[in-house]
Amino acid sequence: MSDAHNNDEHGGELATVGPIADPGLPEHQWRxxxxxxxxxxxxxxxxxxxxxxxxxxxxxxxxxxxxxxxxxxxxxxxxxxxxxxxxxxxxxxxxxxxxxxxxxxxxxxxxxxxxxELRHPARSxxxxxxxxxxxxxxxxxxxxxxxxxxxxxxxxxxxxxxxxxxxxxxxxxGPLPGKKLYHTIWGEGTADKPMRIVRDGIWTPILASDLEIGDLVNCQPDALHNPERYDIDPTEVEGVNLQVHKSKASLVLLRMDPNDIKPGKDAKGNSRENWDVQGIVAYSKICTHVGCPISLNERTTHHLLCPCHQSTFDLADSGKVVFGPAGRPLPQLPIAIDDEGYLVAQSDFDEPVGPSFWERDYYDRW
CATH class of the missing domain: 1.20.58 (Methane Monooxygenase Hydroxylase; Chain G, domain 1)
Structure with missing residues (x-):
C-alpha cells in the first residue's frame, strides 16, 4: 500500500487492523x-x-x-x-x-x-x-x-x-339436501297431466312442429309458471324455492335429423329409443363439471359447449363428453307429445343433474 493510502486526511497514520477475533458464545445460563x-x-x-x-x-x-x-x-x-x-x-x-x-x-x-452456524451455500x-x-x-x-x-x-x-x-x-x-339433489320438479307430472316444456322467460309451451333442424331452445318446466295445473302449492315455486327449481330443471331442446341420433341406455339398461320426438332431444342445461349453464351449440356436429371450461357434449350420442374436464354425460330428459301437440316430459331425469358429489352413485354407460 502506498504512503498516500496509509495516511488519513488529517495527516495521521492509519493503523493496520487484522481479523476480528471470534468472541465465542457467552457463558450458558442455566434455567x-x-x-x-x-x-x-x-x-x-x-x-x-x-x-x-x-x-x-x-x-x-x-x-x-x-x-x-x-x-x-x-x-x-x-x-x-x-x-x-x-x-x-x-x-x-x-x-x-x-x-x-x-x-x-x-x-x-x-x-x-x-x-x-457459519453461512453456507444454498445446498448444504x-x-x-x-x-x-x-x-x-x-x-x-x-x-x-x-x-x-x-x-x-x-x-x-x-x-x-x-x-x-x-x-x-x-x-x-344450511340444511342438508337429503335426496333433493336426486330429483327435479320434472317428476311432478302425472300420466293425465304430463309436465309441459315451456320456453324460458316467456313461459309459452312448445309445439314440436315449430322447431326446425338445428334449433336450440332454452326451457323450463311449466310447473314453475302454472303450479296449480299440476296440483303444486304455489308457495313451493316462489322466491328462493323458484331459483332452486330453475337451477336444477333448466333444459335445452335441440332438433336434429332423427337418423343422426344414437340411442343410449338408461340407468336400468333399457334403450332410449323412445326418449326423443321426431329428432328433438332434451338435456340438462347444467354442465356436469362444475355446474355452469351451457347452450353454445355447434349446429353441424350437435355438440354443446360449456363456456366456463370448454367441456363439450355430443347431444346426438346420449350427451357423452367428447372434450374437456367434465367426467359425466349430460343427463337426458325423456320427452313426448301430448294430445295438443305440445312437448312434455315423460318423467324426471333418471340421474342427478349438475356436477358430481360424494354420495352420487353412477352407472357406466360407455
Missing part, C-alpha cells in the same frame, strides 16, 4: 427448571393446565353455539350479541391458550443450548444435512414429548378438540 426438579414439574403442570383450559374453552364454545341464539335481544359489549361474543371469546381463548402453552413449554422445558453438504437430521432428532428427544406424557396427552386432547368447532359450524352452511 431454574434445569437445576430444580420441583420447578421442572411445576412448569410441566402449568403447560398441561394451559392445554386443559384450551379444551375447556372448546367445550364452552360448543355449549354457547347450541344454547345462545343469534337473535337474542341482550347485548354484551359495543352492541355485539351474546352469541357473537361467546363464540368469538371461547374459540379465541382456545387457540391462544394452546399458543401460550407451547411457548411456555419451549422456554421452560425444551432443550436450551446456544449454537452458532451431505455432512451438514446428516447433522441437521441428527439435531432434529436430538431436539425431539430434548423436547421431552416422549417422556412427558402429561404434556403430550393434554396437547393432543386440546388440538383434537379444536376440530369440533369446525364440524359444528358446518351446520350454518
Amino acid at each position: 431454574p427448571t434445569d437445576v430444580d426438579p420441583a420447578k421442572e414439574k411445576r412448569a410441566e403442570r402449568q403447560v398441561a393446565a394451559l392445554f386443559g383450559l384450551s379444551a375447556v374453552c372448546v367445550i364452552l364454545f360448543l355449549v354457547s353455539y347450541f344454547t345462545l341464539d343469534i337473535g337474542d335481544n341482550w347485548h354484551v359489549v359495543a352492541g355485539f350479541g351474546a352469541s357473537t361474543m361467546a363464540l368469538g371469546a371461547t374459540l379465541g381463548l382456545a387457540l391462544l391458550l394452546i399458543g401460550v402453552g407451547v411457548i411456555h413449554w419451549a422456554r421452560k422445558l425444551m432443550g436450551d443450548h446456544e449454537i452458532s 453438504s451431505d455432512e451438514d444435512r446428516e447433522a441437521t437430521v441428527n439435531a432434529l432428532t436430538v431436539g425431539i428427544e430434548e423436547s421431552g414429548i416422549a417422556r412427558r406424557p402429561l404434556i403430550r396427552n393434554s396437547l393432543l386432547g386440546a388440538v383434537g378438540l379444536l376440530g369440533l368447532p369446525a364440524v359444528v359450524l358446518l351446520r350454518d352452511l
